[in-house]
Amino acid sequence: MTYQSHIAQMNETIAKNGDSWAAIDAASAARMAVQNRFPTGLDIARYTAKIMREDMEAYDKDPANYTQSLGCWHGFIAQQKMISIKKHFGSTKRRYLYLSGWMVAALRSEFGPLPDQSMHEKTSVPALIEELYTFLKQADARELGGLFRELDEAKAKGDAVNTHRLLKEIDDHQTHVVPIIADIDAGFGNAEATYLLAKKMIEAGACALQIENQVSDEKQCGHQDGKVTVPHEDFLQKIRAIRYAFLEMGVPDGIIVARTDSLGAGLTKQIAFSKEPGDLGDQYNAFLDCDEVDPADITNGQVFISRDGKLLAPKRLPSNLYQFRAGTGEDRCVLDCITALQHGADLLWIETEKPHVEQIAGMVDRVREVIPNAKLVYNNSPSFNWTLNFRQQIFDAWEKEGKDVSGYDRARLMSIDYDGTELAAEADEKIRTFQADAAKRAGIFHHLITLPTYHTAALSTDNLAKEYFGEQAMLGYVKNVQREEIRQGIACVKHQNMAGSDIGDDHKEYFAGEAALKAGGKDNTMNQFAAA
Numbered sequence: 001m002t003y004q005s006h007i008a009q010m011n012e013t014i015a016k017n018g019d020s021w022a023a024i025d026a027a028s029a030a031r032m033a034v035q036n037r038f039p040t041g042l043d044i045a046r047y048t049a050k051i052m053r054e055d056m057e058a059y060d061k062d063p064a065n066y067t068q069s070l071g072c073w074h075g076f077i078a079q080q081k082m083i084s085i086k087k088h089f090g091s092t093k094r095r096y097l098y099l100s101g102w103m104v105a106a107l108r109s110e111f112g113p114l115p116d117q118s119m120h121e122k123t124s125v126p127a128l129i130e131e132l133y134t135f136l137k138q139a140d141a142r143e144l145g146g147l148f149r150e151l152d153e154a155k156a157k158g159d160a161v162n163t164h165r166l167l168k169e170i171d172d173h174q175t176h177v178v179p180i181i182a183d184i185d186a187g188f189g190n191a192e193a194t195y196l197l198a199k200k201m202i203e204a205g206a207c208a209l210q211i212e213n214q215v216s217d218e219k220q221c222g223h224q225d226g227k228v229t230v231p232h233e234d235f236l237q238k239i240r241a242i243r244y245a246f247l248e249m250g251v252p253d254g255i256i257v258a259r260t261d262s263l264g265a266g267l268t269k270q271i272a273f274s275k276e277p278g279d280l281g282d283q284y285n286a287f288l289d290c291d292e293v294d295p296a297d298i299t300n301g302q303v304f305i306s307r308d309g310k311l312l313a314p315k316r317l318p319s320n321l322y323q324f325r326a327g328t329g330e331d332r333c334v335l336d337c338i339t340a341l342q343h344g345a346d347l348l349w350i351e352t353e354k355p356h357v358e359q360i361a362g363m364v365d366r367v368r369e370v371i372p373n374a375k376l377v378y379n380n381s382p383s384f385n386w387t388l389n390f391r392q393q394i395f396d397a398w399e400k401e402g403k404d405v406s407g408y409d410r411a412r413l414m415s416i417d418y419d420g421t422e423l424a425a426e427a428d429e430k431i432r433t434f435q436a437d438a439a440k441r442a443g444i445f446h447h448l449i450t451l452p453t454y455h456t457a458a459l460s461t462d463n464l465a466k467e468y469f470g471e472q473a474m475l476g477y478v479k480n481v482q483r484e485e486i487r488q489g490i491a492c493v494k495h496q497n498m499a500g501s502d503i504g505d506d507h508k509e510y511f512a513g514e515a516a517l518k519a520g521g522k523d524n525t526m527n528q529f530a531a532a
Contacts, residue, residue: 007027042251059445064440070448070452072132074453098180099128129204133204145506182209186211187241194241207253211242213259229267230268231284235336235340236344239258243344255346257346263332264329264352285307289323293313347377347445348377349379355384360438361438378444382449390434405423
C-alpha cells in the first residue's frame with residue numbers, strides 16, 4: 001500500500017467515527033503506520049521466512065548467491081550494522097542477522113557472564129530477538145521520518161519534482177528488517193521444552209531456528225571439548241517440535257537449521273533403541289567403541305549390546321557416558337546430516353575445528369549423493385585462528401608442490417615477521433575468497449561470524465581507554481571517534497536523533513499540536529552536526 005493510499009484509508013476510518021475523531025490527522029496517522037510496517041513479531045517472521053526461501057532457491061540456481069550475517073548481541077549493534085549495509089551497498093539483499101547463544105550466555109544473562117552451556121535463562125533468547133527487531137524497526141521509523149520532513153519542505157516550496165521523487169522514495173523504502181537465524185542451543189530440555197521456546201522465538205520474529213544434536217544438560221560450545229551427542233530419534237523429535245511450532249504460529253515457511261557436533265563429539269549419553277539390524281538406532285550404536293565379551297567374564301554393572309550374534313560391551317566412562325570409536329566423527333556427521341534433512345530440517349550446520357574448504361566439501365559431497373540440494377549454514381568462527389590456519393594451508397600446499405619453504409617456520413607462521421611475505425599475501429587472498437570458494441565448492445548457502453561484535457566492542461573500547469586515560473586525554477576521543485564519525489558519515493554522531501528524539505518530536509506534534517514542547521529547537525546541541 002502506498003503512503004497516499006494509507007492517507008485515504010485513514011481519512012475513511014476517521015470519517016466513520018464522526019466528530020469525536022476530528023482532531024486526528026489522517027496524514028499523521030498514515031505516517032505512523034508506514035513507519036511501523038511490522039506491527040508484530042509474527043509479521044516479521046512471515047516476511048523474513050519468505051525472503052530466506054527465495055534466497056535458498058536463488059542459491060540453488062547459482063552458488064554465487066550465498067548469504068551472510070554477523071552475530072549481534074544488542075539491538076543497537078544490529079541496527080547500526082543494517083544502517084551501515086544500506087549506506088554502503090544500497091540494499092540489504094542476502095544480508096541477515098545471527099543471534100548467537102554464546103553471546104546471550106556471555107552478555108545477556110541475569111547471572112552475569114556464563115560459558116556457552118545453556119545455563120542462561122531461556123527467555124533471554126526471545127527477549128533479544130524482540131530487542132533486535134525493535135531497534136531495526138526504529139531505524140525504519142527514523143529514516144522515513146527524515147523523508148517526511150523533506151517531503152513537507154518540498155511541498156512548502158511548491159517543488160513538484162522533489163515532492164514526486166520523495167513520495168516514490170517513501171513508497172519504495174527498503175526496510176532494515178532482515179531474516180535472523182536464532183540459536184536455540186540444544187532446545188533447553190526435552191522436545192516439549194523445545195516446542196515452547198520455539199514458539200516464543202517465532203513470536204518475537206525469528207524465521208529460522210538453529211538447533212544442535214548435543215544433550216541439553218551436557219551442552220558445550222561447538223569449539224570446546226566434552227561434547228555429548230544424542231541418538232538421532234531424540235534429535236528428530238526436537239526438529240518435529242520446531243516444525244509444529246512454526247505451523248501453529250502461522251509461519252509455514254519457517255526454516256530449521258540442523259547442527260551436528262559429531263565431528264568433535266566423541267561421547268554419547270545413550271545407547272540408541274534399535275528394532276532390527278541396519279535401522280537408525282543400530283547405525284548409531286555401530287559407532288560405539290565396544291569390546292567383545294565372553295559370557296564367562298561378565299562383571300557387575302556392565303551394559304551390553306548384541307551385534308552379528310556377538311555380545312559386546314560399550315566402553316562406559318565414570319561419568320556414565322559412552323565413547324565412540326576414534327576416527328568415526330566424519331561418518332557420524334554425514335549420517336546426522338542426511339537423517340536431519342530426511343526428517344524435516346531445511347539447512348545443515350557442520351561444526352568443524354578449522355576453516356578448510358575441502359574438509360567441508362568432502363562431507364557435503366557425501367550428503368549430496370543422497371540429497372542433491374543439501375545446503376549449509378557455516379560458522380566462520382572467531383574460535384579459529386584464521387591467519388595461522390591459512391598460512392599453514394598455503395605452507396602445506398607449497399611443500400606438496402615442491403616449492404621452497406625453508407624460509408618459513410610452520411609453527412610460527414602467525415608471527416608479524418611473516419606479514420609482508422608472499423606466503424602471507426597468498427593466505428590473505430584465500431581468506432578473502434573463502435566464503436565465495438566455500439559457497440561454490442562446499443554447498444555453503446549462508447556464511448556467518450558468530451561473535452564478531454563481541455570482539456569489535458572489546459577492541460574499540462581498549463583503543464579508546466588507552467588513548468583517553470593516557471596522554472591524549474580528550475583528543476583520544478575526539479580524533480579517533482567523533483572526528484571519524486563525522487567524516488565517515490556515521491549516523492549515530494547525532495546520537496539524540498538516533499535515540500529517537502526527532503520521532504518523539506513528531507509524535508508530540510501529532511498529539512499536542514501547537515502546544516508541543518519539542519526537543520529539536522535552536523538550542524539543541526545536535527545542530528552543531530547539521531553539516532556532518
